Amino acid sequence: MIGSSESSYAGSGNGAGANGSLSVAEPIMAAIRHCSDLDQIWQFGPARWTDALLSETRAHIAGCLNTLELALRVEAEQSWLAVALDALGEGACRAGAERHPLALSPAIIDHFRLRAAAALLLRQRRQLPDESAMADAAHVTALSPALTMLPAVAADALVALDLAMDPWHDPHPYALPMRADLPAEIYCELCWVAVALLMEALDKRLSVEAVDCSPILIRAGETLIARHEEHNGPFARAAFIASLPDVRPHAALLGEQAAAGYNVLLLAALCAQRGGIGVDVALAVIIDGDEAERAALMRLVGLSDTGYADMLAMLAPLGDEFADALVPDSMAMFRSTDIAKATALLARRTGPDLLVAIRMRIDRTGA
Amino acid sequence: MTGPDSAVLRGRMDAQGRLVSADPALLALQIDAGGTAGGPLLLPGLAHLARVVQRMGAAISRPVTIGDTEGDRTFWVRIRPAADGTDLTLLDQGAAPRMPAERSGLTTLAVLTALRGDGWAWTTDAALCFTSFSAQGQETCHDLPRVGEPLTAFFRLVEREEVEGERLPLLAAALTGRPFSGQPAVARAAPTVRYMLAALPLRDARGRLAGYRGKALPAETNAERVAAATALPGAELADFPADFGRRLDHALRQPLGRIIANANTISGQMEGPLRSDYAGYASDIAVAGRHLLALVDDLADLQAIERPDFTAEREQVDLADLGRRAAGLLKVRASERAIAIKTPESGETLFAIGEYRRVLQILVNLIGNAVRYSPDGGEVWVRVDDDPARHVASLVVADQGQGIDPADHERIFARFERLQPDDGAGTGLGLYISRRLARVMGGDIMVESAPGQGARFTLTLPLDGSAG
Numbered sequence: 080m081i082g083s084s085e086s087s088y089a090g091s092g093n094g095a096g097a098n099g100s101l102s103v104a105e106p107i108m109a110a111i112r113h114c115s116d117l118d119q120i121w122q123f124g125p126a127r128w129t130d131a132l133l134s135e136t137r138a139h140i141a142g143c144l145n146t147l148e149l150a151l152r153v154e155a156e157q158s159w160l161a162v163a164l165d166a167l168g169e170g171a172c173r174a175g176a177e178r179h180p181l182a183l184s185p186a187i188i189d190h191f192r193l194r195a196a197a198a199l200l201l202r203q204r205r206q207l208p209d210e211s212a213m214a215d216a217a218h219v220t221a222l223s224p225a226l227t228m229l230p231a232v233a234a235d236a237l238v239a240l241d242l243a244m245d246p247w248h249d250p251h252p253y254a255l256p257m258r259a260d261l262p263a264e265i266y267c268e269l270c271w272v273a274v275a276l277l278m279e280a281l282d283k284r285l286s287v288e289a290v291d292c293s294p295i296l297i298r299a300g301e302t303l304i305a306r307h308e309e310h311n312g313p314f315a316r317a318a319f320i321a322s323l324p325d326v327r328p329h330a331a332l333l334g335e336q337a338a339a340g341y342n343v344l345l346l347a348a349l350c351a352q353r354g355g356i357g358v359d360v361a362l363a364v365i366i367d368g369d370e371a372e373r374a375a376l377m378r379l380v381g382l383s384d385t386g387y388a389d390m391l392a393m394l395a396p397l398g399d400e401f402a403d404a405l406v407p408d409s410m411a412m413f414r415s416t417d418i419a420k421a422t423a424l425l426a427r428r429t430g431p432d433l434l435v436a437i438r439m440r441i442d443r444t445g446a
Numbered sequence: 447m448t449g450p451d452s453a454v455l456r457g458r459m460d461a462q463g464r465l466v467s468a469d470p471a472l473l474a475l476q477i478d479a480g481g482t483a484g485g486p487l488l489l490p491g492l493a494h495l496a497r498v499v500q501r502m503g504a505a506i507s508r509p510v511t512i513g514d515t516e517g518d519r520t521f522w523v524r525i526r527p528a529a530d531g532t533d534l535t536l537l538d539q540g541a542a543p544r545m546p547a548e549r550s551g552l553t554t555l556a557v558l559t560a561l562r563g564d565g566w567a568w569t570t571d572a573a574l575c576f577t578s579f580s581a582q583g584q585e586t587c588h589d590l591p592r593v594g595e596p597l598t599a600f601f602r603l604v605e606r607e608e609v610e611g612e613r614l615p616l617l618a619a620a621l622t623g624r625p626f627s628g629q630p631a632v633a634r635a636a637p638t639v640r641y642m643l644a645a646l647p648l649r650d651a652r653g654r655l656a657g658y659r660g661k662a663l664p665a666e667t668n669a670e671r672v673a674a675a676t677a678l679p680g681a682e683l684a685d686f687p688a689d690f691g692r693r694l695d696h697a698l699r700q701p702l703g704r705i706i707a708n709a710n711t712i713s714g715q716m717e718g719p720l721r722s723d724y725a726g727y728a729s730d731i732a733v734a735g736r737h738l739l740a741l742v743d744d745l746a747d748l749q750a751i752e753r754p755d756f757t758a759e760r761e762q763v764d765l766a767d768l769g770r771r772a773a774g775l776l777k778v779r780a781s782e783r784a785i786a787i788k789t790p791e792s793g794e795t796l797f798a799i800g801e802y803r804r805v806l807q808i809l810v811n812l813i814g815n816a817v818r819y820s821p822d823g824g825e826v827w828v829r830v831d832d833d834p835a836r837h838v839a840s841l842v843v844a845d846q847g848q849g850i851d852p853a854d855h856e857r858i859f860a861r862f863e864r865l866q867p868d869d870g871a872g873t874g875l876g877l878y879i880s881r882r883l884a885r886v887m888g889g890d891i892m893v894e895s896a897p898g899q900g901a902r903f904t905l906t907l908p909l910d911g912s913a914g
Contacts, residue, residue: 263504310507324540
């Protein structure tokens with residue numbers, strides 16, 4: 080395979096290093112691309128990325144980078160660098176990310192994929208016929224514990240979550256800024272990605288060297304990070320709602336409503352609280368996890384069969400594995416999962432992030 | 447620093463991670479965790495998040511579970527970077543819900559505790575045959591097992607009071623390769639010696655079950671004495687769970703019935719012609735299926751009759767009539783080998799006390815055995831007699847088979863015993879069940895035989911003195 084890749088990609092790069100030594104990076108990359116191509120061509124299993132999810136993820140990454148770029152420019156406005164930044168024009172970070180995709184780490188991609196999936200699923204709300212939407216709204220209002228049973232703190236928190244997720248109801252234009260209401264770690268990393276891409280653009284296009292611009296941009300980045308409040312973001316708001324003691328007794332009902340209302344983020348937060356795992360972990364299980372783990376999470380939160388069916392219907396835009404034909408098998412899996420089995424299934428996902436990651440790596444290497 | 451709301455805890459960490467300021471409630475948590483005021487923050491989840499905030503320089507809002515002396519509590523935590531450290535704000539969300547503990551973890555803990563007790567250690571392979579043992583200085587009044595001997599051949603397992611749906615934890619654990627403890631058992635060689643068995647599973651490099659490592663702990667301590675005492679009375683006679691028969695019936699009878707029916711259809715070529723050897727195979731399948739079904743019947747009977755409270759109806763039965771009926775049921779089988787069954791004359795009666803269907807079951811077994819072991823073209827006699835002086839009614843089944851050595855006269859009435867080890871006919875339970883039934887009804891079954899002289903099996907039952 081490497082031989083064929085070399086012949087196919089012979090003109091794609093210079094295989095020799097600066098000192099004339101043979102570089103193995105190029106053939107390895109070529110082999111990886113070839114394997115990826117083969118996987119795409121002959122893929123029989125569910126695709127990790129649908130076109131809609133790809134597009135939505137790009138939009139969110141681009142939107143947040145646009146916002147960070149704007150904010151960095153504002154912070155650098157009073158410095159000599161402002162002129163150079165203006166000369167770059169808009170969208171420098173976005174364009175830089177397209178040229179240098181490796182600037183985005185797996186953690187960034189994973190988070191934005193989850194965020195985009197949550198947005199994509201939520202958008203189904205607006206796609207219902209008006210009558211259905213109104214009926215659903217009336218149905219939700221009639222049953223909403225937030226309006227009838229929960230104290231003001233929880234009700235306000237639910238409203239705050241709705242407000243935070245409101246922009247996700249509509250497709251986001253690629254070139255416009257999107258509120259970067261991200262978890263702290265992701266925000267920090269993306270901020271430094273934006274700084275790095277700006278520095279690269281300034282260097283390549285305007286010959287402004289890093290040694291000159293970095294102090295200003297670093298200070299700007301630090302300022303943005305220090306000012307960032309993750310609790311305004313939808314992930315944190317969902318986690319906060321799930322953590323409220325007054326919400327816990329109603330977790331099952333809220334979960335049912337979240338599933339019926341296409342709010343996978345709230346559902347994930349409720350599952351996370353019950354399962355002792357992070358919201359992002361729970362969301363990853365719902366969206367990407369195997370059927371058994373998904374059923375286990377929903378069993379822990381207390382979804383009924385109807386709620387589980389609603390959840391499956393909600394996930395339909397994400398791939399063929401949620402197709403109608405597979406629903407009976409999924410329901411059978413859910414019905415066969417009791418609390419004890421669910422707890423045991425999810426045990427490997429609990430604990431510090433690093434421990435979970437190591438255990439997942441061990442699991443992947445097989446018994 | 448104290449907040450007006452007791453549900454909100456506040457504190458501050460310096461750049462070195464020391465808790466330099468805290469509300470009394472937060473300080474109490476710090477002290478419970480082994481820390482001190484002004485010392486490093488020792489609340490694990492909180493300290494980790496604070497380090498993340500210090501490293502990133504960004505605020506964090508997360509749920510955190512913190513344990514105190516009374517249990518776990520959930521807090522919504524907000525940590526913000528400050529000029530000289532980090533500010534902590536904790537919103538008390540109440541007690542954290544505890545997920546159900548994984549059963550196997552608790553079981554393992556119980557097993558590890560048990561294995562530290564005094565007893566003799568053993569290991570088995572995956573088939574539960576002993577591979578090693580060590581008395582470890584323990585004195586036993588019986589021989590230790592042989593290597594290769596099945597654990598259940600050395601120990602008789604005793605049912606205990608149901609715990610989490612299990613009366614025989616060893617069997618339940620062995621099916622799934624889990625640890626077990628608290629399994630009452632007696633050594634078959636010394637039934638008065640009670641043990642409590644506990645073991646951990648052994649696994650090979652691929653994670654497959656390779657056997658068990660356990661201990662046989664003398665049931666000496668109060669706890670074990672209580673556990674042994676709470677074993678169901680008479681349960682030492684039973685090797686099966688109480689609902690074994692029902693489970694067996696349900697699990698096996700229907701599939702076996704289908705196998706036999708389909709095999710008969712194929713061997714009878716009812717759906718069309720078939721190669722003769724394939725028809726023969728199908729016939730073999732049907733025979734094997736019927737054998738298994740007979741075993742299911744016998745095992746179900748065994749489970750029923752070994753219940754301590756098993757009784758039989760007391761009603762008037764006509765032994766002569768039952769003898770004729772049982773012979774009639776076996777007539778076809780006998781005629782296939784030209785064996786004649788001589789029964790009591792029509793009109794002859796002998797009334798006894800017993801349960802109709804159980805007596806019939808015994809006679810079918812006795813006459814069936816006689817037919818099985820008779821030579822082709824031979825004869826089987828069924829005769830009735832009474833002994834009013836002893837108030838006994840008897841029915842004799844005699845055959846012309848090869849006879850039974852007197853040394854085996856009692857052995858043949860034991861469970862799963864056969865005269866010849868390779869004798870595939872029968873299940874090895876028929877005579878055991880028949881004698882037990884007879885004794886429950888106040889009678890017995892005896893044998894008179896010698897090699898080469900056929901066999902006479904005599905069923906005795908209480909005579910019904912009220913009959914004319």
